[in-house]
Amino acid sequence: MAGALRGVVALDGPSGTGKTTAARELAAALGAGYLDTGAMYRVVTLAVLRxxxxxxxxxxxxxxxxxxxxxxATSPQAPTARLDGVDVGAEIRTEEVNRAVSAVSAVSEVRGLLVAEQRRIITDAVATAGGIVVDGRDIGTVVVPDAGLKVYLHASADVRARRRSAQDSARGRESTPSQARTSVQRRDRLDSTRADSPLRAADDAVPLDTSDL
Structure with a gap:
């Protein structure tokens, strides 16, 4: 099925809905590129904190x-995130970055810079690989509003909190479902109420509840 995807698949939704897992596996199955736009905002957030x-x-x-x-990197098998040429994939997943990323992402100039870079990456991937799966919070509404397929993933807050807590534990960070739920709900509130490119489903997006998936 290599190279089967032609164009862009946009996967949007709040944290804990499975966007990254779904996007990477879909891209790998279709021989397509993969872009985690959230990682880009996390890299900038790390730079801000440093x-x-x-x-x-x-x-x-x-x-x-x-x-x-x-x-x-746009390989679904080996996605990487770099700051000034250095791999920071582990550092951008810390709780410190989690707490600050929504504020950094809300800055209009930051969004403008990264959206322009995301569009460049997507254009290059479509030209070379034929297609790309992109996950984020404003892909179908802002970054690629003409994507051939838009999917908006959602899940219950309790399910997302359990997933986030499990992820934290797997990375060696102490986290309870209660703490994770507070963090998830805070991020939802900040992302959905920001003035520039708020988190929302595109009018033509296919909704998918991943609570039981």
């Missing part, structure tokens, strides 16, 4: 984003 910048200071955050060299 610079000692307050994530709520939009002007300072934007200045860091302009200087940061954000790199991601």
């Amino acid at each position: 610079a000692g910048v307050d994530p709520a200071d939009a002007e300072a955050v934007a200045a860091v984003a302009r200087q940061a060299d954000v790199g991601v």
